Amino acid sequence: MTTTSIDIVRQMAVDHRVTLAKESSHALADTLLFKKYKKGERILDEGEICTCIRYIEKGLLRQFYFKYGKDMTEHIAYEKGEVMCLESYFRQEPTRLMIEALEPSVVWEIDKASFDQLSMERADIGVLYRKILETSLIESQIKADTLRFEPAHERYNKLLQIHPEILKRAPLIYIASLLQMTPETLSRVRSASVNG
Incomplete structure (x- = not known):
C-alpha cells in the first residue's frame, strides 16, 4: 500500500x-x-x-x-x-x-x-x-549536554537507550563521530557495554 x-x-x-x-x-x-x-x-x-x-x-x-x-x-x-x-x-x-x-x-x-x-x-x-x-x-x-557532561560510556549508553536504530544501522565511523569519540574508543565502549 x-x-x-x-x-x-x-x-x-x-x-x-x-x-x-x-x-x-x-x-x-x-x-x-x-x-x-x-x-x-x-x-x-x-x-x-x-x-x-x-x-x-x-x-x-x-x-x-x-x-x-x-x-x-x-x-x-x-x-x-x-x-x-x-x-x-x-x-x-x-x-x-x-x-x-x-x-x-x-x-x-x-x-x-x-x-x-x-x-x-x-x-x-x-x-x-x-x-x-x-x-x-x-x-x-540533549546532545550538547551529553557531549559536555558525560563520559564516553554514558554517551554510548544514552544513544543505545534513546536511538538503538542508529547503533544497528549507521556505519561505526559515523556513530563514533556523532558521539565525538574515535572509532577505537567506540569499539572499547561497545565491548565493555556488551560484556558489562
Missing part, C-alpha cells in the same frame, strides 16, 4: 501528540513534496539554504560538516524523524551543514513558506509546527 501525504500528516500529528482538524490535515498534506534518495546521495549541500523540514518515511539521513578537513557527524535520523538545519531554516541563510542519505530513503518535504503561512491561518497547524521545532531544539540540547 502506498503512503499518501495525508497519511504522513496524520503520522506527524500522532508523533507530536497534536489533534488536527480534517481541513487542516488536508491543507498541510497539499504542501508536502515526496522525494526518494539513493544511498550516498547528497540532499543538502554546504552553502545552500535549508528551505524545508524533511520528514523521513523510510531510511536513514545524516547531517554533517567539515572541521579542519575532517568529516563530523552532527545528527542521524530515521523513520518518523524530522531533519532540518535550524539556523539556515530560521534565518534563510546558507548552511554549513550537509545532509546525505545513509540508506535508500523516502522523505517528505514541508516547505517553510507554506508551513509558516498555514500555521498563521490555522491554530492547530501552528501547534504542530511548534511541537516539531521544540522536539528538534530539545534533541539538540
